Amino acid sequence: MQESERSRRLEALRVQYVERLHDDVQAIMAQVEEMSARDNAASAVELEAVCEALQRIADSAGSFGYDALSETCGEVACQVRQWLDGGVLPAPYTLAALQSRLQTGAEQLPHLDDLFPAHATMVQRDTASGRVALLGDEPLGRRALGEALSALGYVCHEYAMHDVEALVAWQPDAVLIDERSVPRSRWSAWWNAWQSPPHLLIFGDEDDFAARLAAIRHGAAGYFVSPLDASLIDRCLERLILRPTPEPLRVLIVDDDVELAEHYHLVLDGAGIDSWVVNVPAETLGALRDYRPDLALVDTRLPMCTGREMARVMRLDDAWRDLPVVYLAAGDDVREQALTRSGDAFLGKPVDDDALVATVLSHAHRVRGSRRWVARDGLTGVLTYAALQELLEVEFARAQRSGTPTSLALIDIDHVGALNAHHGHASGDYVIRRLAEHLTQQLRFIDHVGRYAGGAFCVVLPHCSPEDAQRAIERIRLQFQSQTQTINDRGDIGVTFSAGVAGLHDAASVEAGLDAIDQRLYRAKLAGRNRVLGNGDE
Numbered sequence: 001m002q003e004s005e006r007s008r009r010l011e012a013l014r015v016q017y018v019e020r021l022h023d024d025v026q027a028i029m030a031q032v033e034e035m036s037a038r039d040n041a042a043s044a045v046e047l048e049a050v051c052e053a054l055q056r057i058a059d060s061a062g063s064f065g066y067d068a069l070s071e072t073c074g075e076v077a078c079q080v081r082q083w084l085d086g087g088v089l090p091a092p093y094t095l096a097a098l099q100s101r102l103q104t105g106a107e108q109l110p111h112l113d114d115l116f117p118a119h120a121t122m123v124q125r126d127t128a129s130g131r132v133a134l135l136g137d138e139p140l141g142r143r144a145l146g147e148a149l150s151a152l153g154y155v156c157h158e159y160a161m162h163d164v165e166a167l168v169a170w171q172p173d174a175v176l177i178d179e180r181s182v183p184r185s186r187w188s189a190w191w192n193a194w195q196s197p198p199h200l201l202i203f204g205d206e207d208d209f210a211a212r213l214a215a216i217r218h219g220a221a222g223y224f225v226s227p228l229d230a231s232l233i234d235r236c237l238e239r240l241i242l243r244p245t246p247e248p249l250r251v252l253i254v255d256d257d258v259e260l261a262e263h264y265h266l267v268l269d270g271a272g273i274d275s276w277v278v279n280v281p282a283e284t285l286g287a288l289r290d291y292r293p294d295l296a297l298v299d300t301r302l303p304m305c306t307g308r309e310m311a312r313v314m315r316l317d318d319a320w321r322d323l324p325v326v327y328l329a330a331g332d333d334v335r336e337q338a339l340t341r342s343g344d345a346f347l348g349k350p351v352d353d354d355a356l357v358a359t360v361l362s363h364a365h366r367v368r369g370s371r372r373w374v375a376r377d378g379l380t381g382v383l384t385y386a387a388l389q390e391l392l393e394v395e396f397a398r399a400q401r402s403g404t405p406t407s408l409a410l411i412d413i414d415h416v417g418a419l420n421a422h423h424g425h426a427s428g429d430y431v432i433r434r435l436a437e438h439l440t441q442q443l444r445f446i447d448h449v450g451r452y453a454g455g456a457f458c459v460v461l462p463h464c465s466p467e468d469a470q471r472a473i474e475r476i477r478l479q480f481q482s483q484t485q486t487i488n489d490r491g492d493i494g495v496t497f498s499a500g501v502a503g504l505h506d507a508a509s510v511e512a513g514l515d516a517i518d519q520r521l522y523r524a525k526l527a528g529r530n531r532v533l534g535n536g537d538e
């Protein structure tokens, strides 16, 4: 991993962590505030939860440079622990004093807005239109292909067989050969002599296995037949030449041996694989949530539990049910191996470095491949943040090439924090799920919904102007606000959302588009929430 890449990842992790930290600190303060406003003392169970949450922050904030916050949380946790151990529950006014100490600690955190520019650099972009050469000796057929691809935004040049030198000189990203007019016997020698040829696509006249087999033996990455369907060729070209650079694989290492875990981390790093080490088993769930790995590398002997138990705990959460696990086993852990479910892997200790990399790559790529485009958020079932980022890049490139309007909306539930504090986190989850369902039902089939952050969703509306998108989201807002949400036995509550809408097709980049909707959402919140702001609301 290059230094710049390493720093980029570390910065991204820091941003993720700080986002969580903000949420966690706010949640603790809301809880303490609520307890201190009561007439009677808080219960031991409530204090235990606060103590654990504080301790978590005390343990981790220092690693990210927030030493003072870590210290404050550690001290407050220690104080709460003393009350609990002594069996003397504090009076509400005593808790009020804790609140102001936590407030001082929270002020040491950077404002989230200051972190987002760094966050935005995580996404790499390639918005260049592809250069596609069309080779054929039949001008009408060639032109039909050229017009179809030009309409999709590719730069197309047409060549006949006698003109292939000019084709080579143009240095296209891909060549589409129309075999209906140029049989393979005429082009294969020329193609084979090309030292580093671009991607090859063939438009053939036989729609069978033998024709496709022959095509791939010539190195073709796409084979198409009549009738001409430009969208199929577009998808193939997009995959070959416009696809964004994939994110490195992410591996969560769970091993209490600090040096060994660091060794695995460095070995994976050398192979371009990103990893995150957890030495304390109890921290694994938090790491899953923050780091979102593609695979877990788990020691079979951990303090408190076995490796297989650890995998089962992780998989209790639906979001991680299919997470592949590679176990690192001491020689006599054969019984554990026998109980491991299929799809997971076992590596005996001492672990060979090459075997480690090979096993991780094969397992993680398989799972990532099958998850592509269908990576779903565990809570809501809509696209994950990572899948959404990939989709945004593709939709942006498509919109730029074709010039068709495409819109973005950022939709954020109002006052999720207060809702959590007053009705419980599960009620907040319920409302977040309800909005996801509502959006999925109300938007068109071709629209995409992704989870952007806690109660925020990003919606991509292809073939839709920002004005139409704003009308659509406004309609959805009115419907959503008119539905009361039934929260368990706590009765019905009204929930609203605010939103910002902007065009993606006329944005300078995906980041610029996201920035525009983010700012409009921010202003919608400032203006009193429960509203949708778009182009005309500057």
Ligand SMILES: Nc1nc2c(ncn2[C@@H]2O[C@H](COP(=O)(O)OP(=O)(O)OP(=O)(O)O)[C@@H](O)[C@H]2O)c(=O)[nH]1
Pocket: 023, 024, 026, 027, 379, 412, 413, 414, 415, 416, 417, 418, 420, 424, 425, 426, 427, 428, 429, 430, 432, 453, 454, 455, 525, 529
């Ligand atoms: N229940 C639940 N709450 C979450 C989740 N993720 C984030 N949150 C909470 O969402 C809140 C952050 O939302 P924000 O949008 O910043 O703030 P808000 O409280 O909704 O207030 P406004 O957006 O300003 O109206 C924090 O209190 C988080 O704890 C989640 O998955 N479930």
